[in-house]
Amino acid sequence: MFSALSQKLTSILDKLKNRGSLTEDDVKGAMREVRIALLEADVALPVVRDFIAKATEKAIGQDVLKSITPGQMVVKIVHDTLVDVLGEAQELKLTHIPTVILMAGLQGSGKTTFSGKLAMYLQKRFSNKKILMESLDVYRPAAREQLKILAGQVGVTYAGYDSDKPVQIAEQALSKAKKEGYDVLILDTAGRLQIDDVLMQELEVVVKKTSPHEVLFVADSLIGQEAYTVAETFKQRIPLTGVVLTRVDGDGRGGAALSIRSVTGCPIRFLSVGEKLHELELFDPNRIADRILGMGDIVGLVERVTETLDQEESEALAKRMQKGLFDLNDFEKQLSNMLKMGGFGGIMNMLPGMSKLKDKIDETKIDEKVIHRQIAVIRSMTQKERKSPKLLNASRKRRIALGSGVEVQDVNRLLKQHQDMETIMKRMKKLGMSGLMKAGLKGLFNMK
Amino acid sequence: MTDESKSKGWFSRLSDGLKKSTSKLTDGLTSIVTKRKLDDEMLQEIEDLLLSADVGYATSHRLVGALKKKRFQQDVTVEEVKATLAEDLTSILKPLEHSLTFEDKPTVVFMVGVNGSGKTTTTGKLAAQWKAEGQKVRVVAADTFRAAAVEQLSVWADRADVPLEKGAANSDAAALVYSSYETSISEHDDILIVDTAGRLHTKSTLMEELKKVVRVTQKLSEKAPHYTVLVLDANIGQNTIQQVKLFQEAVNVNGLIITKLDGTAKAGIIIQLADAFKLPIHYLGVGEGIEDLQSFEAAAFIENLLSLKSLVDR
Structure with a gap:
């Protein structure tokens, strides 16, 4: 992820970097190119507009043009704006017993696989935590079976309540977690379209009944302009607390990270980077911004x-x-x-x-x-x-x-x-x- | 499925599915162009609109360029702008209409694509549709890696009432496909659908594995697989281009199916794909039901996208 965007931005900014002096037009010209690069990287248009406006304002304000290395200052401004948009690193906190973590997202975004990975990560990170998993996906054939197998591979308990009502399953899993002293309850949900009112309502009820401490929005990092509307709608309907990007191991340009982070205002928590259960990375905005700009440091x-x-x-x-x-x-x-x-x-x-x-x-x-x-x-x-x-x-x-x-x-x-x-x-x-x-x-x- | 949805024609279903994408684009267009001079500012707005529909920078730029050439500085209405856009889009998309035919018995259809693009669901829908058309269909669960992938297809096979071939977890997909093909030949099937494991196009080992499955299949017939269909998620942005490129390089993809068009507001990527690869588009997935897999028809697609009818109504 990010490599193509990084090459683009680097080559745009390289033109400025070594220049001894810059005019306002130079900066604006570069920003126009940055805009195209961001759009080609699938950053959602409203986010791009906002980004360019901020960066241009900073670059033309602040006496940057008079400094001795204006080009490099512009690079720094683009970088800082990127870091700003990407937000801060923030780890999951398991302060409640049980801490309830709920997944939400579109079909095929990778929720179930990530649920398995999260269980494995938490188990490694906190060796003494008792973890319970439950799938509320009664729609996709064999989705619950999939989570059950993953739970088995990680070595955590899968609740598996027999019902076709997600809300009921969630309540039962929560009461089991409470009764049997689990530290963490991971609830995997069915993928749903943000415009599917029935399923969105169902999700709202699940949230109401289980009051999850973490609601993670799981999104494909390859998603296009649609990222904006999807994330926005999910955010409006349920209280998202974090974002997970999947398929980061593809050659996507990572624009989704910027779009989703901007819209939800929630920290990006994890990057899912492969098909195997251990292939999960914590998100570090600084490192990602560096990667995007391809600039070493x-x-x-x-x-x-x-x-x-x-x-x-x-x-x-x-x-x-x-x-x-x-x-x-x-x-x-x-x-x-x-x-x-x-x-x-x-x-x-x-x-x-x-x-x-x-x-x-x-x-x-x-x-x-x-x-x-x-x-x-x-x-x-x-x-x-x-x-x-x-x-x-x-x-x-x-x-x-x-x-x-x-x-x-x-x-x-x-x-x-x-x-x-x-x-x-x-x-x-x-x-x-x-x-x-x-x-x-x-x-x-x-x-x- | 309710009777109501069954009785709906495919066109209205497609319309329903595409409503979101349509309204998004037309709402935008209407707000930009009521009846004013087509100036640079307006062109920029139209370009932005195309961009936010995932049409991509180069294509959007070109479409807007064409618009400028034809109508610059004229007083225009939304309908006129749309008609001009539709004209250009038709010339791009019309040649891609293509339905599958089954001359060889069995005709082998490979479903390939990245994880989560909707291969298994599409396989299930195709099996059901073709079976309903009177074809003798068999499906192969060649995703031996992902947990419960076989079970998922098995549910679909039951629904469609077609036989399913499967192997053990993590077994060799190529061997399974080979033996399934043999079975299919001896059982005189019309169609054999192979649901392969999802793989990112950037994972060279997994792409090699897919090539191997193809090679092994070709031992039974040089013509197989007759169709290698790349399943694409309409939500994915510019990366779609990379996916098509690398899958085509690896396994000679000769057709596309675009899924999840019911939710996305942006079907624009199709224009870019058509432009870049000229690969036929067999079907569009516009919903979760078995019949929500529709043949691709350019005119209807464009009419829906730009929603000329609804404009006149306004």
Whole structure:
């Protein structure tokens, strides 16, 4: 799930990311493309409209356009809006005895399979809980049989009251759960269309009679625009407390997650990711948003950059670079900033598309120590030397090597690297900070 | 089934089933176009409407583009906009009408699709309908994986009064289908319906398993399976396209059945499917009853979708 949407959004936002300056039109243009990407990912139209309105407002407000990395700020805004829509992670609470959990949803959304998975999850998570399951699906042939088999596979009790009246079955199962001291009662219901009034009424009565603590809306993550109306109607008729998305292992683009979450306002609790009983994941909005934007964690990087870098200092540095100036003091500043941001591995982890390079780094075993050593080398120079590296003759180099505890070759390597970077700087006047960062990294690569 | 619903013609049943989708689209259209100039703003609204009917971005955009070309800056009414849309839709959907024929005895029909799309229910309905038409039908419960899948089909087989072939839980589906085909040949059946296990199109091992079932079936006749029908849930959005694509690549799907059209407000995905794959659509599932499986007819479908009649009534 989410991969296609993520590719789309990444490519749209990539165009902005490295831009030094943005106009309002740039942002609006990007947002138009984001809109299409969201629609193609099956996000319901009202939700898309709302999303774009919010994100655009934030992006054009807040002086984003004047900041040094407007593109990345826009990325961050889209990300934050996504996280906002997806809501917070929230676990099921089993505070009541028995805690009654009811499933609701359309036909074929995966309620029965999820009921089995939930039982298995709860059993693993809380080893001492007594779990009772009951199916209220008297309509689909062999639906009750299916839950009975699943209960057997998990190793929990299946009540199986013999009746063709779901409300009656539910009441009997609840009284059994109370009498026999079950901690959890899972009630699986028949799939129903939100417009089927008779069945919706039946569901209302079941809710009234059993007062479930959790009413989980189970929905196929591949569902289209219909997600909006279906979720809305269910929400109006019964008090939903959570959402479960199934068939997340397909190649759906995950728009349903946004639609349903927006409409119901209920937290997404679980992602059901396969046919086997243990294939269930807790939902983490942050991780999903990252996945949607396919950005490793560029957002974390932007955050860390904004946290650690002194704005004025960066601006000064940027100005110098725009003029193509880059002396050893600047180099040192860059190296220290890099350390502040979690060193090499930290940065690489957060850069999109850098995973391949990361393996290479692991191979060459470049780590923070190297950066520390390079800083030491620069600090063993005089201010004059730092400003004009040309001064460095053989005897000065020997002194510096001695002072920083390295060999003369290491000093030479650092100087070569600085020279390379200086050349790059001159070429890259137009690219701004982010381009610089990458060039800086690449420069470091050449070091052995 | 009550007598009342039995006596209803298929058209009114289809209308009933599609009422939701129809009213949604027409309500929207009516509110957009009463009699005003067809300008960019209005076109955008129509496009949004198509989008929220799961028509998909590219197709919606194109349909609206065609509309613009024909009527831009003219004063238009809802009926006129609809007539123009209907015209374009007819040219897309009309060629896809196709009913199944059974020349070979037995004609082997495979039902394939993702989990929960409605394969077993559709298998049950087809068995009952074909049996009622006087065909000798047999069904195979080839979903040996999902708990109680066999029991579910067995109830349907009883209702339809057709023989059911089944294997043990988790047994080899290919072997079961092979032996069932043999039985079907020796029993001189007209039709053998194979209800395969639901599988996500992205699970390559499960798709391989399906290919194997097909290969094994072909050992008895190169022509088999005569029909490989992909069952699609109308509620599913753009992912439907992926499903059709990957199933077609794996097992040469040659027809579609779209289920759950009674609930969905958006039948628009059909337009996109037709556009992208040109696969015939055999049936639409518009309800839970046995007879709620209707042949696909483009004119009725479009008329229902855009509800020209109800517009005139307004």
